[in-house]
Amino acid sequence: MKQTILKKIHRLVKEFYRIPSSKFEPGKTYIGISAPIYDYHEANHLIATLLSGRLSLGPVTKEFEKAFSEYIGTRYGIAVNSGTSANILAIATLLEAGELERGDEVILPAATFSSVASPIIQLGLKPVYVDVDPLTYNLDPNEVRKAISSKTKLLIIVHSLGHPANLSELLRIAKHYKLKIIEDCCEAHGASYKNRKVGSFGGLATFSFYVAHNITTGEGGIVLTNNPRYAKIVRSLREFGRFSEDIAPSNRFSYYDKYLKNYDKKYIFERAGYNVRMTDLAASLGIEQLKKLDYLNQKRRKIVSFFVKYLKKYKDFIQLPEKLPDYFHSYYGFLIVIKKEAPFSRLQLVKYLEKNNIETRPFFAGCLPDQPGFRMVPKRVVGNLPVSRWLRDQAFFIGCHPAIDLDAQKFITKVLQDFLEKHTLKKRFLKNL
Numbered sequence: 397m398k399q400t401i402l403k404k405i406h407r408l409v410k411e412f413y414r415i416p417s418s419k420f421e422p423g424k425t426y427i428g429i430s431a432p433i434y435d436y437h438e439a440n441h442l443i444a445t446l447l448s449g450r451l452s453l454g455p456v457t458k459e460f461e462k463a464f465s466e467y468i469g470t471r472y473g474i475a476v477n478s479g480t481s482a483n484i485l486a487i488a489t490l491l492e493a494g495e496l497e498r499g500d501e502v503i504l505p506a507a508t509f510s511s512v513a514s515p516i517i518q519l520g521l522k523p524v525y526v527d528v529d530p531l532t533y534n535l536d537p538n539e540v541r542k543a544i545s546s547k548t549k550l551l552i553i554v555h556s557l558g559h560p561a562n563l564s565e566l567l568r569i570a571k572h573y574k575l576k577i578i579e580d581c582c583e584a585h586g587a588s589y590k591n592r593k594v595g596s597f598g599g600l601a602t603f604s605f606y607v608a609h610n611i612t613t614g615e616g617g618i619v620l621t622n623n624p625r626y627a628k629i630v631r632s633l634r635e636f637g638r639f640s641e642d643i644a645p646s647n648r649f650s651y652y653d654k655y656l657k658n659y660d661k662k663y664i665f666e667r668a669g670y671n672v673r674m675t676d677l678a679a680s681l682g683i684e685q686l687k688k689l690d691y692l693n694q695k696r697r698k699i700v701s702f703f704v705k706y707l708k709k710y711k712d713f714i715q716l717p718e719k720l721p722d723y724f725h726s727y728y729g730f731l732i733v734i735k736k737e738a739p740f741s742r743l744q745l746v747k748y749l750e751k752n753n754i755e756t757r758p759f760f761a762g763c764l765p766d767q768p769g770f771r772m773v774p775k776r777v778v779g780n781l782p783v784s785r786w787l788r789d790q791a792f793f794i795g796c797h798p799a800i801d802l803d804a805q806k807f808i809t810k811v812l813q814d815f816l817e818k819h820t821l822k823k824r825f826l827k828n829l
């Protein structure tokens with residue numbers, strides 16, 4: 397009986413999603429920097445989980461963890477409630493494992509999102525901000541070399557906006573100086589370097605499934621690792637610091653130690669942990685989203701090619717994403733950086749786009765040590781961070797997600813072209829004299 401009703405619900409949901417969404421209207425339809433792309437597959441999986449009575453972490457989350465870690469190419473995946481939580485657990489795991497100590501230095505890019513740095517600070521480590529490369533916008537290996545001191549123990553590699561970092565060089569440096577590595581892949585689902593997925597290179601990797609990202613579970617994240625000891629600690633930290641979340645019934649009351657003896661193992665806490673679990677409801681979305689990731693990324697790449705095709709003639713004034721060999725970009729967003737030759741400001745262009753209902757975002761925190769919450773915190777800054785400050789002042793991105801259909805792509809390029817034609821006409825004319 398229940399199965400028959402469930403089938404009917406699934407059919408109705410499918411019908412619901414068959415109704416086409418309203419047509420794009422130039423200047424009227426809002427073009428956000430992101431849009432969750434999901435349909436009846438996700439909705440029906442979520443409903444089935446809900447009706448099965450599984451609301452918290454359970455078998456569906458485990459299935460998602462297995463699928464996602466296999467997709468990236470790691471042995472273990474531990475799903476959590478956000479990318480920020482994933483970053484907290486990754487660093488806390490290295491502390492718990494005795495591979496980091498309070499006061500150690502952690503290298504990270506200066507130009508990135510706040511929650512790359514905040515767990516470092518919250519967990520009593522010292523951030524060392526390093527400048528980024530002006531083409532990939534990721535850690536510049538030469539700057540990383542300059543940053544290393546006897547206290548440096550961890551390198552956090554962020555693959556910003558879906559562009560993989562220079563992993564060959566960064567891994568070489570980490571090996572030479574015996575640094576631990578965390579890859580922050582929160583903006584880089586499905587990106588790869590030399591045909592290997594980002595997230596499979598370091599000791600630990602983190603992803604976010606927030607609604608703005610290439611695939612989503614609403615809110616969510618995951619920690620990946622190949623190291624069984626790290627995986628055990630991450631799992632324990634995710635759930636109050638518990639002994640283990642998977643206890644065979646035969647083992648539940650077995651002897652633990654001379655203090656707790658045969659105490660229920662579900663209530664043995666081996667460390668001070670958190671509660672940052674993913675729910676089976678979120679994981680239901682994740683399982684279906686993952687099946688579409690490669691397809692969605694290909695669509696993003698096509699949209700980016702379309703934008704570049706029509707904007708490349710303005711390359712004297714704006715820097716557009718470059719396709720570099722070895723790097724498979726997953727394009728979280730389409731970044732435009734205003735060059736110093738441009739006879740217009742970022743503010744002028746951003747305001748023009750927003751007026752036309754095209755949403756813009758700065759390059760996340762711009763230059764993190766310049767942000768009010770990070771200025772006065774103990775830190776080390778390597779050099780003057782010219783590229784990070786250039787991004788802080790001159791960069792912004794717009795969406796390039798698959799919900800931007802051909803009409804919307806044409807509209808975006810037209811709006812940009814209109815602005816650029818008008819503002820660069822004189823300069824282009826003088827150049828050609």
Ligand SMILES: Cc1ncc(COP(=O)(O)O)c(C=O)c1O
Pocket residue numbers: 477478479480481483508509511512554580582583604605606616617
């Ligand atoms: C590089 C980076 N790390 C971490 C996060 C945090 O992820 P969440 O928003 O899921 O907490 C983000 C968020 O977008 C991010 O861009």
